[in-house]
Amino acid sequence: MRERLAGALAVAMALPMLAVVTVLPRVGSPDAPVHTHVASRYLARGPAEGGAENLVTAVLLNYRGLDTFGEVVVIFTALAAAMAVLLAMGGQNDPSSRSPGANAHGTRADGSPAHGKPAHGEPMDEPPPASVPPSPVVTFIVRLVAPFIAMFGLWVIVTGHRTPGGGLQGAAILAAMFILVAMVLGTASARSLLPGRSLPWLQAAGPLAFFGVGLLGAVLTGFALGYPVDPALHLLRELMLVGVEVGIGVGGALIFASLFLALESP
Amino acid sequence: MTVQVLGANMDYAAIVVLFCIGLYVVVAKSNLIKKLIGLNIMETAVFAFIVTAGMVEGGDAPILGPDAHAPFASPISHALVLTGIVVAVSTTALALAIILRIHREYGTLEVDELRQMDG
Numbered sequence: 001m002r003e004r005l006a007g008a009l010a011v012a013m014a015l016p017m018l019a020v021v022t023v024l025p026r027v028g029s030p031d032a033p034v035h036t037h038v039a040s041r042y043l044a045r046g047p048a049e050g051g052a053e054n055l056v057t058a059v060l061l062n063y064r065g066l067d068t069f070g071e072v073v074v075i076f077t078a079l080a081a082a083m084a085v086l087l088a089m090g091g092q093n094d095p096s097s098r099s100p101g102a103n104a105h106g107t108r109a110d111g112s113p114a115h116g117k118p119a120h121g122e123p124m125d126e127p128p129p130a131s132v133p134p135s136p137v138v139t140f141i142v143r144l145v146a147p148f149i150a151m152f153g154l155w156v157i158v159t160g161h162r163t164p165g166g167g168l169q170g171a172a173i174l175a176a177m178f179i180l181v182a183m184v185l186g187t188a189s190a191r192s193l194l195p196g197r198s199l200p201w202l203q204a205a206g207p208l209a210f211f212g213v214g215l216l217g218a219v220l221t222g223f224a225l226g227y228p229v230d231p232a233l234h235l236l237r238e239l240m241l242v243g244v245e246v247g248i249g250v251g252g253a254l255i256f257a258s259l260f261l262a263l264e265s266p
Numbered sequence: 267m268t269v270q271v272l273g274a275n276m277d278y279a280a281i282v283v284l285f286c287i288g289l290y291v292v293v294a295k296s297n298l299i300k301k302l303i304g305l306n307i308m309e310t311a312v313f314a315f316i317v318t319a320g321m322v323e324g325g326d327a328p329i330l331g332p333d334a335h336a337p338f339a340s341p342i343s344h345a346l347v348l349t350g351i352v353v354a355v356s357t358t359a360l361a362l363a364i365i366l367r368i369h370r371e372y373g374t375l376e377v378d379e380l381r382q383m384d385g
Contacts, residue, residue, distance in 0.1 A: 011286070034342070035340055039342050056345050077356070081363070085363040262363065
C-alpha cells in the first residue's frame with residue numbers, strides 16, 4: 001500500500017519537473033544564464049582578483065568566502081551534535097534499556113528469512129565474531145600505501161589554488177586513508193594517528209583559520225575576509241589562501257575521522 | 267515536440283528520474299537507514315543537476331593555466347556543489363548518529379515498529 005502511494009507521489013513529482021526540463025536552456029549551451037552573469041567576470045578576472053588559478057577555489061575562498069566560512073562551521077557543528085547525541089547515551093550497556101532489542105537485527109524484524117546458511121537459522125543469541133583478522137596481504141598493502149595516500153591528500157590541500165583540489169577534497173582523501181587504516185589495522189592503530197591533546201583545537205582548525213585570515217584581511221583591506229590585490233602583496237595573498245586551505249583540510253580530515261570513530265560501535 | 271525537447275535535455279530528465287527514485291525510497295521504505303540512503307540519492311540528483319547546468323559544450327575545467335583553453339565550465343556551480351556536498355555529509359553524519367541512538371534505545375530501525383512502541 002505504502003509502496004503504491006510512494007510510487008504515485010514520485011510520478012506526480014516527476015511530471016511537473018519534467019515539464020520544467022523542457023523549458024530549461026539546452027544542456028551545455030554557452031549562452032545559458034549560468035554562463036552569462038557573474039561567471040564570465042570570474043573567468044575574466046578571477047586570477048587577478050581572486051589570487052587563484054583554480055577559479056573554483058577563487059570563488060570558494062574569495063568571492064564567496066563567507067559561504068565557505070559558514071560551511072566549515074556547519075561540519076564542525078555536525079561533529080559536535082553527533083558527539084552530543086552519541087555521548088549522551090548513558091547506560092548503553094544496561095540490559096534493561098536493551099530489552100526490546102531481542103531482535104537486535106532490526107532489519108529482519110518483518111520475519112523474512114535470514115538469507116544465507118542454515119547455520120544462521122539458530123537464535124541470534126550468539127554475537128557475531130568481534131573481528132575477523134584481515135589477510136596479511138591486505139594488511140601489508142594498506143601499510144604500504146597509507147603514507148602515499150596521506151602525502152597525496154596533503155598535496156591536494158596545499159596546491160588547491162592552482163590545481164584541481166582544495167581543502168575539502170584533500171580532507172576527504174585523508175579521512176579515507178584514516179578509515180581504511182581503521183578498518184584493516186584496527187581502530188586502536190587508527191586512533192594513534194590522531195593527535196592527542198590538541199585534537200579539539202585541530203578539529204576547529206577550519207573556522208579558526210578562516211577567522212584568523214579574515215581578521216588579517218580586515219586589517220589589510222578594511223573588509224573581513226578581504227584579500228590584498230596589490231601585486232606587491234602577491235605572496236602574502238597566496239599564503240593567506242593556502243592557510244585557509246590547510247585549516248579547512250586538516251580540520252575537515254579530523255572531523256571526518258572523529259565522526260567515523262564516534263559512529264563506530266563502542 | 268515535447269519528447270524532442272526532453273531528448274535534447276536528456277541529462278536533466280535523467281536527473282529528475284534519479285531524484286524521484288530517491289523520493290520513492292524515502293517515502294516507501296520503513297527502515298531508517300534506507301530512508302537515509304534515499305535522501306542521499308535525492309541530494310546526489312541535486313548536485314548532478316547543478317553541475318550539469320554549469321557545463322558548457324566542449325568546455326574545460328575552470329582552472330586557468332598555461333595550457334588551459336576556453337570555453338570553461340562555470341566555476342560557481344562547482345563551488346556551490348562543493349558546499350552542498352559538505353552540508354550533505356554533515357546531515358548524513360548527524361542522521362546516522364541519531365539512527366544509532368534509536369537502535370540502541372529501541373532495538374529496531376523500522377518506523378512502523380517504533381510507532382507502535384510510542385505511547
